[in-house]
Amino acid sequence: MSIDDAYEVQRVLSSGPGGRTEIVTIDGIGPYLRKKIPLSLVDRRVWVALSECDNPRLPHVAATYETPDEFVVVLEFVPGDTVSEVVSAQGHLSAPDAVRTICEVCEAISDLHRKGIVHCDISPRNVLLAADGAHVIDLGIARPVGTEPSSEAPVLGTHGFAAPEQYGFARVDERTDVYAAARLLGFMLTGLELGDSYRNALADELKVPVPLRAVIERGSAFEPSARYQTMRDLSSTVSRAAGLGDSQSRFSQVAVGSPDSAYGRAAECKQSKEEAAACRSASVRTTKKRVRRLLAGVACAIALLCLGVLALSYLQSQATSRIADAIVDQVSGNPQAENTAPPSSSDLPESGGSFGQGPGASAASPTESTNALVVTESAWTNNEGYVQWIACVRNDGEKTVRSSKLQVAGRSGDGHVVSSTYQELRPIKPGEMIYFAGISDNGNNTESMDFSIRPSNDGRMQGGAESDLVLEVIDLSEVGSGYGSLRFAGEIALAGGDYIGIGNGVVLVTVVLRDEAGVLVGGVSTTLDQPAVNAPQTFDTLELPKVPYASVEAYAYEW
Incomplete structure (x- = not known):
């Protein structure tokens, strides 16, 4: 009898072209989760990396073996309900449960990323809510960082949660999982998948506090470079958003782990009579302390009220002055309308293209x-x-200017907004120009695009001391594309200066295309790791539509 036959199948969970998932036992021991993957689709590097991970929120590999047609992995079974099942029963998760779940998912996936693996299918059906928290399951289509989808091994994921690059736009990386995790957070809060109803539900502040909505929108940006760049970035921002402003009171209404939360129901609490009596005694002592604190607080409040009356007139005058200054700044600002005219001759690169850190820095x-x-x-x-x-x-x-963002809005023929996205900008010095390219959805309904500058409350890109880093783009060339579009590749070299770690400490490269008159006709941006001294870093760009261009430029910035 083969090892495959030694397992007894208790239940089949799923079966399809991507493989078969079963609950099994062996010699009465178990249950285990067994996943059978066609040999043409398996990437053994994923399972080697997973077997080296000791994160309790990731599947633990018990055994692997092969049959003539399949790669088989046996995993420890974790009892619990999927996010999909819980949301189906409850309608949606409370904000505390959703925040806790997504932070635990980020913790697990971060460990996977450190092993160089992208999950590629973070979805409601692949996250379990167990007694000890969230568990990420099903690495059936996980791939090493940098893998590009192909017809032989498609990396499609779950519709509505799979990032655009999984459909052939670019290689998968950490930001692919960031996209899916942000979508998962939106699903848990609204109970809906992507669609018109989802967009409306996302705007419901009773379900989705404004700070969390901002995190979801940025995390699920179409363009990878516009998202949070790591799961750690996403997790820390979600944690901060959970405690912002008025949303704090909503988050504290149902404490995580209470009987009214998903986790409270998953982990049933049992107490003996002695434990219950001790709890009641502690509760009485706590109540007395709270009363004493309340009386002391009232006395302090009376004293503060007297001081507040004296300070009120001064604060009002100062506030009025600040408001007036803000209004003046707003009114005196130049309107930011789209300008398709070419830059002045002093800004244009020399004939043949210009490669460097961006023009005009001072x-x-x-x-x-x-x-x-x-x-x-x-x-x-x-x-x-x-x-x-x-x-x-x-x-x-x-x-x-240290804190700003580029707002991009697509409009229909009648002027209505049909898409909106933004990009946080790095600090921009006097006279400096920065090129940035991105992608927006809903192109079929777009007749015009608005580009404008807005203040930013996100400190991620503000940096500290200003950078004197000099980056050079070398060996830039157009390379072939199997999709009938344009694609560019080259290298980034460190020409001088020191890194200061703006934002995530990565490098942004933007390729700029112009026609014979010098007018901007297209471009594409990509991010990559920082080059080291005497060690250039290679890159290639996303696909972009073929446009007639006469010259090409490329700029690199510490990002």
């Missing part, structure tokens, strides 16, 4: 408001249902 200076930033030129292309766009942002002020 010495360090104090912070200036975003009114100093202008969108000097932009272009966009509608390509099979999505829009690829590029814009140049220049600092016309005398000080560095």
Whole structure:
């Protein structure tokens, strides 16, 4: 009898072209989870890496073996209900449960990423809610970082949770799982998958506090470079958002682990009579302490009230002054309208293209408001249902702008907004220009694109001291594409200066295309690891639609 026959199948959980998943026992021991994957689809590196992970929220590999047609992995079984099942029964999860779940998912996936593996299918059916918290399961289509989808081994994932690059747009990496995790958070809070109803439910502040909605929208951005770059970034931002402003009171209404939460129901608490009596005694002592604290608080409040009356007139005058200053700044700001005219001759690169860290950078200076930033030129292309766009942002002020974002909105023929996205910008020095390219959805309904600058409350890209880093793009060339589109590849070299770790400490490369008149016609951005001294870093870009171009430029920025 073969090892495969030694297992007794208790229940078949799923079966399809991607494999078969079963609950099994062997010699009365178990249950275990057994997954059979066709040899043509398996990547053994995934299971080697998983067997080296000791995170309790990831599947534990008990055994692996092969049959003539399949790769088989046997995993320890974790009892619990999937997020899909819990949401189906409850309608949606409370904010505390959803936040706890997504943070635990991020913890598990971060360990997987450290082994160089992307899960590629974080979805409601692949996250279990067990007594000890969330568990990520089913690595059937997991792939090493950098894997590009192919017809032989498609990495499609679950519709509505799979990132766009899984459908052939680009290689998968950590940001692929960030996209799915953000979608999962939205699903848990709303109880709905992607669609018009989902968008409406996401705007319901009773279910989705505004800070969490902002996290979901950014985490699930179409363009990978616009998302949080790691699961750790997503988790820490979710944690901060859970305690912001008025949302804190909503989060504290149902404590995580209470009998009214999903985790409270999963982990039933049992107490003896002695334990219950001890709890009641502790409760009485706690109540007395709270009463004493309350009386002391009332006395303090009376004293503070007297001081508050004296300070009120001073604060009102100061507040009025600040509001007036803000209004003046807003009114005096230049409107940010799309400008398709080419830049001035001093801004244009020399004939044959220009490779470098971005034109016009000057010495360090104090912070200036975003009114100093202008969108000097932009272009966009509608390509099979999505829009690829590029814009140049220049600092016309005398000080560095540290906290800003590029807002991009697509509009229909009658002027209605049909898509909206944004990109956090790195600190921009006086005279410096930064090119950034991205992707928006709903291209079939887009007739025009608006590009504008907005203040940002996200400190991720603000940095500390200003960078004197000099990066050079070398050996840039157009490379072939199997999709009938444009694609570029090259290398980034460190030419001087020191890294200061702006944002995530990565490098952004933007390829810029112009026609014979020097007008911007297209472009694409990509991110990569920082090059080391005397060790250039290679890169290649996303696909972009073929547009007639006469010259190509490339710029690299510490991002």
